[in-house]
Every structure is written in C-alpha cells, then in structure tokens.
Amino acid sequence: MSEIDDYLARLRSHLSDLDPRRAEEIVAELRSHLEARAAELRAGGTEDDEATARAVGSFGDPEQVGRDLLQGNARHRHPSTLRAVAALAVALGHVVALDKFMNSPIGRDHLIAGVIMPLTGLDWGPAAALVEYGIFIPVSILVGMIGGRRFWWLSAAPVVIGTIWFWATVLFRLPPHVEIHWGARLIRFAVHAVPLGALLAGLGWLGSRLLTRRSFGLPIAAICTSTVAALWLAALTAGGGRPWDYGMLTLFVLAVIVLLLVAGRRDRWLSRHAFVASVSALCAMGLLLVIALVFVFSRDNRWALREGQPMLTVVAVACIVGALGTLIYWVRGRAADVG
Amino acid sequence: MRSDPQLVKGTVRLLVLRLLEREPMYGYQMIQHLKDRSEGYFRLGEGALYPLLHEMEEQGFLRAEWREQEGRLKRRYYHLAAKGRKELARRLETWQDFTRAVDSVLEASHV
Numbered sequence: 291m292s293e294i295d296d297y298l299a300r301l302r303s304h305l306s307d308l309d310p311r312r313a314e315e316i317v318a319e320l321r322s323h324l325e326a327r328a329a330e331l332r333a334g335g336t337e338d339d340e341a342t343a344r345a346v347g348s349f350g351d352p353e354q355v356g357r358d359l360l361q362g363n364a365r366h367r368h369p370s371t372l373r374a375v376a377a378l379a380v381a382l383g384h385v386v387a388l389d390k391f392m393n394s395p396i397g398r399d400h401l402i403a404g405v406i407m408p409l410t411g412l413d414w415g416p417a418a419a420l421v422e423y424g425i426f427i428p429v430s431i432l433v434g435m436i437g438g439r440r441f442w443w444l445s446a447a448p449v450v451i452g453t454i455w456f457w458a459t460v461l462f463r464l465p466p467h468v469e470i471h472w473g474a475r476l477i478r479f480a481v482h483a484v485p486l487g488a489l490l491a492g493l494g495w496l497g498s499r500l501l502t503r504r505s506f507g508l509p510i511a512a513i514c515t516s517t518v519a520a521l522w523l524a525a526l527t528a529g530g531g532r533p534w535d536y537g538m539l540t541l542f543v544l545a546v547i548v549l550l551l552v553a554g555r556r557d558r559w560l561s562r563h564a565f566v567a568s569v570s571a572l573c574a575m576g577l578l579l580v581i582a583l584v585f586v587f588s589r590d591n592r593w594a595l596r597e598g599q600p601m602l603t604v605v606a607v608a609c610i611v612g613a614l615g616t617l618i619y620w621v622r623g624r625a626a627d628v629g
Numbered sequence: 630m631r632s633d634p635q636l637v638k639g640t641v642r643l644l645v646l647r648l649l650e651r652e653p654m655y656g657y658q659m660i661q662h663l664k665d666r667s668e669g670y671f672r673l674g675e676g677a678l679y680p681l682l683h684e685m686e687e688q689g690f691l692r693a694e695w696r697e698q699e700g701r702l703k704r705r706y707y708h709l710a711a712k713g714r715k716e717l718a719r720r721l722e723t724w725q726d727f728t729r730a731v732d733s734v735l736e737a738s739h740v
Contacts, residue, residue, distance in 0.1 A: 319705045320679065323657045326702060327675070350676030362680035365687050 297346045304356025312366040376549035377437035377444045383542030384429040385448040390525035428514040430490045434497025445494025449487040646717040655704040
C-alpha cells in the first residue's frame with residue numbers, strides 16, 4: 291500500500307458518519323489532489339518516495355481533516371441502520387421504564403406533589419401535565435442525537451406506536467391483558483398525542499443538531515444519558531411490577547447496550563459517546579444504589595416521600611454524573627492529545 | 630511577504646468565489662492560482678480547502694461535477710452557482726467598505 295493509500299485509508303476511517311458514496315467521492319477527490327501534488331514534486335526533481343511523503347505531509351493530520359470534512363458535509367451525514375435501531379430501542383425502552391417509574395413509590399405523584407407543585411405553584415392538573423411531558427425531554431434529545439440528522443424523527447415513535455395501540459384496543463375491544471399498558475396509559479386521550487408527538491419530534495430534531503456542536507453537545511448528551519439511566523434504574527428497582535415488565539425493561543437495557551457497542555465499533559460519534567454514556571450510567575447506578583439503601587434503611591422515610599426528595603436527588607445525581615462523565619472524557623481526550 | 634493566517638482565513642471565501650467567477654476549477658488548481666497570483670502570499674492549507682469547498686457547495690454557492698480528460702486524472706470541478714454570484718457581490722461590497730474604512734483610519738493617523 292502506498293503512502294497516499296495509507297493516508298486516505300486513515301482519513302476514510304474518520305468519515306464513517308457520512309453517506310458511504312459521499313465518503314468515497316471525497317476520498318477520490320483528495321486522491322486526485324495528492325497524486326497531482328506528488329507528480330508536480332516529481333517533475334521538480336524530487337525522488338518518488340519523498341514526493342509522496344511531502345504531498346501527504348502538507349495535507350495535514352487525517353483526523354483533523356476528517357473532522358473538518360464532516361462539518362463541511364453535514365447534509366451527507368448518514369447514521370447507520372444500527373444507530374436507528376439503537377435510537378428506537380432507547381425510545382421504546384424509556385416508555386416501558388416510564389410506566390414502571392410513574393407508578394413507583396418515588397414516581398409521578400411524588401414528582402408532582404413534592405417537586406413541581408411547591409416549586410411552580412401550579413395546581414395538580416397542570417403540574418401532572420408538566421411531569422408527563424417534561425420526563426420525555428432527556429430521552430427525546432438523546433434519541434435525536436443517536437438517530438442523527440437522518441433518524442431524529444424516531445423520537446416521536448413511542449407516541450405513534452402508543453396511539454395506534456390505544457385506538458386498536460378501543461376499536462377492537464381488546465381484553466385488558468392484551469392491551470400493552472404503557473401504550474394505552476401514555477396516550478389516555480388522543481388530544482395528548484399531537485402535542486406530545488410534536489414536542490418529542492422537536493426535541494429529537496434539536497438533539498440531532500446539537501450533535502455537531504462539539505463543545506456543548508457532549509455535556510448535554512452526558513446529562514441526558516445519565517438522567518435516562520437513572521430513571522431506568524429507578525424503574526428497575528421500583529418493585530411491585532409484573533415479571534413481564536421487568537423482563538421487557540431488562541431486554542431493552544441489554545439491547546441498547548449491545549446495539550451501542552456494535553454500532554460504536556464503526557461509528558466514531560457513538561464510540562465517543564458510548565464511553566461517556568457508560569461512565570455516566572455506571573456512576574448513576576452506583577450513586578442511586580447508595581440513595582436507595584439510605585432510603586430503605588432510614589427509620590422515618592415519610593419526610594422523603596412527602597417532600598419528593600428522592601426525585602430531586604435523582605435529577606441532581608444525573609446532572610452531576612453527566613458532568614463527571616464529560617469531565618472524564620475531556621481529561622482522557624486531553625491526555626490522548628498530549629500523548 | 631509574510632501572510633497573517635487570520636487575515637487569510639477571513640478572506641478565503643471571497644477569493645474562492647472570485648476565482649470561480651472566471652472559470653470552473655478543481656481544488657488543486659485553485660491553490661496554485663491563489664499562490665501564483667498573490668506571489669506566494671496566499672498559501673492555503675491544502676487539507677483546509679476541501680471542507681470549505683464542500684461547505685460552500687452545501688450552502689448552494691458552488692456546484693461540482695467530475696470531468697475526465699484524456700490522459701489526465703479525473704477531477705472534480707467547481708462552478709459558481711447563481712446564489713454564489715450574489716454572495717460574491719455581497720462579500721465584495723463588504724470587503725471594499727472594510728478596506729476603505731481601514732485606509733481612512735490609517736491615512737488619518739499618518740497625517
């Protein structure tokens with residue numbers, strides 16, 4: 291393999307986020323440039339090997355050039371199908387987790403009574419709506435980020451599926467045990483489907499745009515990931531559910547981890563964020579475990595239930611953990627740069 | 630001649646648009662033209678030109694096509710699009726206003 295081939299292969303590996311045809315076209319264009327430059331140097335009397343080395347050397351670091359090319363070709367970003375599947379798994383897994391979480395001892399009612407109502411002064415109805423809508427914010431942004439510019443709309447998938455399922459249960463008078471509880475409960479009233487779907491899709495779109503903003507895209511990804519991880523863990527440890535619920539949720543957790551690992555092998559964005567996500571999720575799980583133990587063993591936990599402290603703690607922990615994950619990534623990145 | 634990278638960076642879009650106003654060119658040709666016409670002042674980073682060209686193409690200022698000439702390498706030629714002509718006119722006006730303002734200040738300070 292010539293030095294030009296080697297250089298272009300390294301550069302191509304940084305373009306995995308692009309539509310493959312576009313990436314090939316870019317490589318062909320750069321090859322014609324490098325070969326022209328090497329030919330000019332050879333014509334000027336430079337030795338063959340040295341001409342190629344100088345042509346490649348003057349083109350710049352392949353990682354930096356690849357990063358610049360990705361920014362210059364934002365419309366050709368082409369997340370793989372695996373990313374779409376991972377985004378869908380996160381979106382649906384979150385809805386399954388939500389159903390468990392909302393009915394848990396630290397769930398919906400305590401969020402409303404203990405956090406939203408005291409903080410905002412709202413009545414129960416608006417506070418409940420705020421919780422039901424607001425709890426989708428982190429996951430919608432995250433799904434948009436994973437789906438990227440091609441699959442951001444998958445953020446709205448739970449609402450679409452939930453609505454279809456809800457109307458199917460009504461129209462065909464399906465018995466309660468056939469009804470998928472989360473779908474029907476999420477979309478109790480059809481009027482919720484449109485604004486909720488629009489909100490989710492909008493947040494997904496925002497997430498896909500934040501992806502390219504390296505400076506603040508990463509911390510937001512980390513905070514959203516750790517919030518989702520915290521919520522899923524709270525749902526898994528909530529208790530009182532049917533084995534089916536736990537089975538479904540565990541399946542989604544495993545599917546998301548496997549998909550991110552597999553997709554991350556080819557996808558630089560995913561591999562970078564999978565690291566942040568894993569650090570964030572691990573820290574979130576460890577800290578939540580400590581909180582859960584304190585909660586379980588406290589002599590008088592009525593104050594906690596009444597004041598909604600556990601939920602505030604969950605949100606605070608998620609934010610701290612997200613920031614921590616980002617910091618670790620940043621330090622690791624700096625260390626790699628120095629190295 | 631010593632060039633200021635920040636100044637070069639700020640004017641390179643204008644220069645690319647101006648070059649392509651006359652004839653379609655490929656990336657390497659643009660670098661050569663800029664270097665020759667400026668007597669070596671504009672030495673663009675080779676790896677930095679293509680992201681810029683692609684971005685301008687995405688913005689609709691440029692169009693690109695592959696051309697194969699007998700006995701030569703296949704090249705990707707860039708043309709100035711209609712939107713690019715308007716952008717060139719806008720940037721030229723901004724540039725002329727800027728240089729006029731700078732000249733006025735420099736001349737006034739000199740007196």
